[in-house]
Amino acid sequence: MNHAIHYSIIASDLAAHLFEITLTVAEPDPAGQVLCLPAWIPGSYMIREFARNIVQIRADCNGKKVALKKSDKHSWHAAPVTGALVVRYQIYAWDLSVRAAHLDQTHGFFNGSSVFLAARGHEAAAHVVDIVKPAEPACKAWRVATALPELKAKRYGFGTYIAASYDELIDHPVEYGAFALATFTAHGVPHDIVITGQVPNLDMARLQADLKKVCEAQIALFEPRSKRAPMERYLFMTLAVGDGYGGLEHRASTALICARADLPVKGRSEQSDGYRTFLGLCSHEYFHTWNVKRIKPAAFAPYALAAETHTPLLWLFEGFTSYYDDLMLVRSGVIDEPAYFKLLGKTINNVMRGSGRSKQSVAESSFDAWTKYYRQDENAPNAIVSYYTKGSLVALTLDLTIRAETAGKKSLDDVMRALWQRFGRDFYKANGGRGVTEQEVDALFDEVSGLNLRRLLDRAVRGTTDLPLKEVLAPFGVAFAPASVDTAAGLGVRTTRDGNDCKLANVYEKGVAHKAGLSAGDVLIALDGLRIQAANLNDLLHRYRAGDTVTLHAFRRDELMTFTARLALDDAPQVTLTTLEKPPALRKARNAWLGK
Incomplete structure (x- = not known):
């Protein structure tokens, strides 16, 4: 069963938000081909039931109708046939997010996990996709943006694309429309920026320059000698809307949504909070190129997309990525030191605001992402903790502890490089990498740092006591101070x-x-x-x-x-972070941490 699986996809009705997909299986299973759509998309840990968006589905072989029996909520069983099985179905695409599919007169977007039925037993075969240009006049100027390799298509053109497997197919989202496009190179690798949506006076040159610095800093973090990126090209796909925010990582691209006001404006040199937030989002998703797309928890190697896949390690894969996203902004010089500490102070305040941090560890939060973090209710701040925000503070605590106790000879950077070398660098190669277990993570911290960090890991990761942030920041000349002397009371x-x-x-x-x-x-x-x-x-x-x-x-x-x-003063008073310049050793340690 190694014949290529063929799809064609066309935006068949923009106003009705319908994609028409044709799937051809040249050699279907003699016992009857099973077809299924994933229930969730990697990077977003919630069951989304993508199959519910299939409006109608039918199958034929040699021009004759083939019976399809639905076997569960996202699977169909085709009757046995002799010859190629052809399946035609419609997908309703009206989810304006980075997780599924969206289609109207302004653009089209889809993740493969929400539109491409998998032919069970053929997942390791090559998967070929014809992206057909719609005939409607509104689509005349449309182009295609995807990191999928071209088979019979010019880059950014409609035509035929190919993936080596189903897993690779669904890891390359597709955007098409009349978008703005720019390219820069980071350590020799082309990086493209696509902006869909109306953005007057977009300063694309500034965005290119800033993202180049961030990308090169991250490539150098993982490969300080070779400066070798793990992909041949990379694509930032951004949909600019009136009000929106979100991102989802993929192996050679990221899908982003932002408010158009957050993008830089020609002629304005100031860095707005919104633009800083957008750069942090780009940095976060780009860091995932290494941390979760290639360095993976064992539970995700391979992904099981039919049901929840639990892991206690999201604090490492999302939390550490949340630590490095802003850290790489300051290390690359895209933001200055005061801006970084403003962002770090905001994270600390957000974590300290909710009492859920005293009831749930970040390991528990990671495991319960499916039922608690991604399905939050009004009581969430009192019941759960974010493995993103507290996870980033766990990374901060471990990084500064290692730096202080080894006199700057080791850091969290060394741990991340070790994870990359052992578990990530060869992940997509034949007989390549595998996922990392919780026990291996714990052992690696001690091995790389030369310290005994088990007690700190138990407290920070599996415990619910507050992290020793004041203590770990002090050797780097960073101190806590009240954010305001305002005595006005609040309601909590x-x-x-x-x-x-x-x-x-x-x-x-x-x-x-x-x-x-x-x-x-x-x-x-x-x-x-x-x-x-x-x-x-x-x-x-x-x-x-x-x-x-x-x-x-x-x-x-x-x-x-x-x-x-x-009335009373806030039980969780806001703090700011202040920096000290003396003695010089504090400044020197802080410079090493922030890459100055």
């Missing part, structure tokens, strides 16, 4: 706008609102008789101080309720 809530109303999204455990009896979902109406709206709650609270007692009116569903609250 996170609010969201519901029209003009102020709705409670989260009520933090043991905060003022919790003690007063308020709940997530309540709509605040008045404070001491003054109307509360989405935009004025902080202004009203600013006139009060800790210890003051106030009356709050709120709607819970359609019932008006009254609450008495005794």
Whole structure:
């Protein structure tokens, strides 16, 4: 069963958001070919049931109809045939995200995991895809952006593409439309940037220059001598919208969504918070080229896409990537030191805000990603911890501990390089790499650092006590300071706008609102008789101080309720990070850490 599997895909109805796919299996299973669509996409740990978007499906062989029987929620069993099996089906594509498929008159986008049925037993065969240009006038100027190798197509043109296996096929998303395109090289490897969506006065040259620095810094981190990237080319695919944020990593590309306001503007040299956030997103997804796309947890080698695949190691693969994304921005010179410590301080504050950090370890958070992290409810801050944000602080703690205790001779960089050399570098080669286990990760930290880090790993990864951040930052001349001397009290809530109303999204455990009896979902109406709206709650609270007692009116569903609250200062005060220049040893250690 090594004959190539053939697909054709065309945007058949832009207004109805329908892709038409034809799958041809030259030598189907004599017992009846099984066809299935993944239930989830690597990098996004939630069952998404992509098969629910199949609108209709039919099969034939030699022009005669072939019976298809659905065997489970995402699988079909074709009756035995003699000759090639041809399966035709429609996919409804209206998910404006990086995880599935989207199609309208402005562009088309799809991940293979959401549109290409797998022919069971043929996954190791070559997979050929004809991407057919739509005939509609709106598509006249459309081009194709994908990292899939071309078979009978010009780069960025419609035509035929090829993947060595089904796993490779679904690891190369496709974007097509009338997009902006630019190219830069990073240590000799071409990197393309595609921007879909209207972005007036886009400063593409600045984006190219900044991403080049970040990419070269990351390539050099993993391969400091050869500066050899693990791919022949790389593609940043970005959809610019009015308000959006997200990214998903792939082996030679990333799919991104951002607010168009976050992209750089010609003639404006200042670096906005939004642009800094977008660069951090690009850095994060690019770092995954090594950390999770090639260095993988054992549970993901290979992926089992029919059901949840649990691993306790997402703190390493997502958390460490979250640590390095901003760190590589400052090391590459794209942001300055004050900007980096502002970002780091924000991460620390976010982690300290939720009491869930004292109830769930990052190892548990990793394992429960499918049921808790990706399916958060209003009580999430009080029940769970993010393996992204706390995981990044675990990386910080380990990095600075290793640096301090080895007098700068070793660091987390050395651990990442060891993971790359042993588990990632040869992963996609014949008889190549394998996934890493939790036990191997623990042992590697001790081996590479020359230290005994087991107790710290148990505390940081498998425990729920707060990390010793003040202690590990001190030898690098970084100190905690209150973010504000403001004595105004708060309610201990996170609010969201519901029209003009102020709705409670989260009520933090043991905060003022919790003690007063308020709940997530309540709509605040008045404070001491003054109307509360989405935009004025902080202004009203600013006139009060800790210890003051106030009356709050709120709607819970359609019932008006009254609450008495005794205001207090925030239980999780915000902090900023300040840097010290003396003695010089502190500055020297910090320079080595930040790559100055």
